Amino acid sequence: xxxxxxxxxxxxxxxxxxxxxxxxxxxxxxxxxxxxxxxxxxxxxxxxxxxxxxxxxxxxxxxxxxxxxxxxxxxxxxxxxxxxxxxxxxxxxxxxxxxxxxxxxxxxxxxxxxxxxxxxxxxxxxxxxxxxxxxxxxxxxxxxxxxxxxxxxxxxxxxxxxxxxxxxxxxxxxxxxxxxxxxxxxxxxxxxxxxxxxxxxxxxxxxxxxxxxxxxxxxxxxxxxxxxxxxxxxxxxxxxxxxxxxxxxxxxxxxxxxx
Amino acid sequence: xxxxxxxxxxxxxxxxxxxxxxxxxxxxxxxxxxxxxxxxxxxxxxxxxxxxxxxxxxxxxxxxxxxxxxxxxxxxxxxxxxxxxxxxxxxxxxxxxxxxxxxxxxxxxxxxxxxxxxxxxxxxxxxxxxxxxxxxxxxxxxxxxxxxxxxxxxxxxxxxxxxxxxxxxxxxxxxxxxxxxxxxxxxxxxxxxxxxxxxxxxxxxxxxxxxxxxxxxxxxxxxxxxxxxxxxxxxxxxxxxxxxxxxxxxxxxxxxxxxxxxxxxxxxxxxxxxxxxxxxxxxxxxxxxxxxxxxxxxxxxx
Numbered sequence: 293x294x295x296x297x298x299x300x301x302x303x304x305x306x307x308x309x310x311x312x313x314x315x316x317x318x319x320x321x322x323x324x325x326x327x328x329x330x331x332x333x334x335x336x337x338x339x340x341x342x343x344x345x346x347x348x349x350x351x352x353x354x355x356x357x358x359x360x361x362x363x364x365x366x367x368x369x370x371x372x373x374x375x376x377x378x379x380x381x382x383x384x385x386x387x388x389x390x391x392x393x394x395x396x397x398x399x400x401x402x403x404x405x406x407x408x409x410x411x412x413x414x415x416x417x418x419x420x421x422x423x424x425x426x427x428x429x430x431x432x433x434x435x436x437x438x439x440x441x442x443x444x445x446x447x448x449x450x451x452x453x454x455x456x457x458x459x460x461x462x463x464x465x466x467x468x469x470x471x472x473x474x475x476x477x478x479x480x481x482x483x484x485x486x487x488x489x490x491x492x493x494x495x496x497x498x499x500x501x502x503x504x505x506x507x508x509x510x511x512x513x514x515x516x517x518x519x520x521x522x523x524x525x526x527x528x529x530x531x532x533x534x535x536x537x538x539x540x541x542x543x544x545x546x547x548x549x550x551x
Numbered sequence: 552x553x554x555x556x557x558x559x560x561x562x563x564x565x566x567x568x569x570x571x572x573x574x575x576x577x578x579x580x581x582x583x584x585x586x587x588x589x590x591x592x593x594x595x596x597x598x599x600x601x602x603x604x605x606x607x608x609x610x611x612x613x614x615x616x617x618x619x620x621x622x623x624x625x626x627x628x629x630x631x632x633x634x635x636x637x638x639x640x641x642x643x644x645x646x647x648x649x650x651x652x653x654x655x656x657x658x659x660x661x662x663x664x665x666x667x668x669x670x671x672x673x674x675x676x677x678x679x680x681x682x683x684x685x686x687x688x689x690x691x692x693x694x695x696x697x698x699x700x701x702x703x704x705x706x707x708x709x710x711x712x713x714x715x716x717x718x719x720x721x722x723x724x725x726x727x728x729x730x731x732x733x734x735x736x737x738x739x740x741x742x743x744x745x746x747x748x749x750x751x752x753x754x755x756x757x758x759x760x761x762x763x764x765x766x767x768x769x770x771x772x773x774x775x776x777x778x779x780x781x782x783x784x785x786x787x788x789x790x791x792x793x794x795x796x797x798x799x800x801x802x803x804x805x806x807x808x809x810x811x812x813x814x815x816x817x818x819x820x821x822x823x824x825x826x827x828x829x830x831x832x833x834x835x836x837x838x839x840x841x842x843x844x845x846x847x848x849x850x851x852x853x
Binding site: 343344345364365366369370375377381382383384385386394395397398399401402403404407408411414457461 | 719720722723724725727728730731733734735737738739740741742743744745746
């Protein structure tokens with residue numbers, strides 16, 4: 293299977309503090325890979341390195357076999373790497389639909405100059421994009437909120453809009469940064485269903501960074517565990533959770549030996 | 552489309568003014584209103600649409616004006632060459648100022664623009680050989696437009712073109728990207744917007760319109776002196792945008808018209824107009840942070 297995204301010896305230090313140390317891993321096409329680890333283990337650093345928000349101190353990021361270490365986020369985005377954020381990010385002065393249309397515009401919209409000189413064409417494109425945005429929103433049962441300001445929605449609804457924004461652009465890989473954070477149990481069920489559907493119906497490759505073990509165990513094909521910036525496990529979810537090193541990292545040595 | 556039609560209608564109505572109130576005094580005010588409408592609307596590209604507070608707009612006004620004056624003095628070029636040259640030179644300086652600004656945000660960015668504004672003023676007033684120092688440079692009136700009313704039509708035509716161009720720009724993909732950067736730059740970048748390039752382009756375009764306004768101002772007052780291009784003038788343009796309403800097309804237009812006309816109406820106020828502008832800024836920020844245009848939309852939504 294083709295590797296969509298791959299990290300080789302990826303290292304990030306913040307003023308001497310090593311947040312991620314010689315991290316090797318890859319996500320194959322069509323896989324749902326979970327990335328877990330205790331707070332401060334370096335999960336968000338991985339997401340930010342892969343999406344170009346941070347540049348690595350050393351090591352490489354390969355996207356479909358090509359080196360894009362340190363490339364700017366907008367470059368990485370154009371390659372088909374979409375992401376969501378732990379603290380939901382949506383454009384606050386735009387409606388739900390406009391939020392998605394804007395993401396589509398960056399992938400397939402008319403150019404800056406063309407949209408200025410050929411308004412008719414730009415408006416026609418916008419109609420098609422709006423229709424596509426609505427269709428994607430319908431999938432998440434959010435089409436009735438299309439005209440609302442994104443920030444007027446509940447957290448659960450905003451999370452769905454973030455997912456719709458990524459899915460609408462047909463990403464090669466979709467990185468979800470703690471999508472269950474702040475969701476009620478019912479919304480977590482909904483999230484699990486939608487992550488599965490994105491892969492099964494749309495063939496989207498997914499990297500899922502998550503705290504909530506229920507989500508990881510029910511959707512992931514494979515789980516990678518980080519602790520103190522080091523990879524400590526990589527394998528099937530049911531086996532990884534029984535790994536003594538993982539138990540130690542999550543619960544602590546003293547108690548795990550008593551248990 | 553409706554807005555562009557409204558711009559043309561407003562310009563046509565404005566064009567009738569000299570035949571109704573013929574006095575030179577009124578035409579003078581009308582010319583200054585047009586120039587400041589260009590200034591405020593172009594500042595709004597960076598201030599309202601992109602959310603970058605710039606207190607350097609009068610510097611670009613000055614760069615445009617001095618480009619025209621110096622070209623005319625040293626090379627004898629005409630208005631029709633000086634106008635595009637003033638826009639190009641101001642646009643270039645806007646691009647150059649944009650480069651360091653990419654590294655700053657919020658208050659720090661505003662302070663850097665004030666520093667740039669101050670440097671430009673010092674160069675204009677101190678480099679006597681080149682700029683004429685405090686005496687400035689004289690500018691010959693535009694050939695064929697020496698009569699005040701015909702010059703007014705020239706300024707009105709240029710302002711109309713600028714407003715239509717700004718409208719089309721902000722309605723194009725550029726406007727979407729600017730808004731995205733203003734709302735959340737990190738998100739804008741992760742969906743694929745090259746925010747640095749877009750911000751530079753916005754600065755260059757905005758400055759170039761200000762440069763054009765500067766060329767018109769130089770020909771209007773038939774000369775350039777550094778004291779017309781101080782940080783106070785910049786703050787006035789900021790006040791116009793804030794009063795009118797940031798990021799709304801008619802906001803800066805209304806703001807500019809009001810802040811030019813009001814001090815003239817209350818002529819006793821003219822002497823204290825900077826105090827007046829300051830008071831307006833404070834009151835508007837407290838009572839109507841979205842400006843008059845924002846208040847109007849609020850009122851209509853009810």
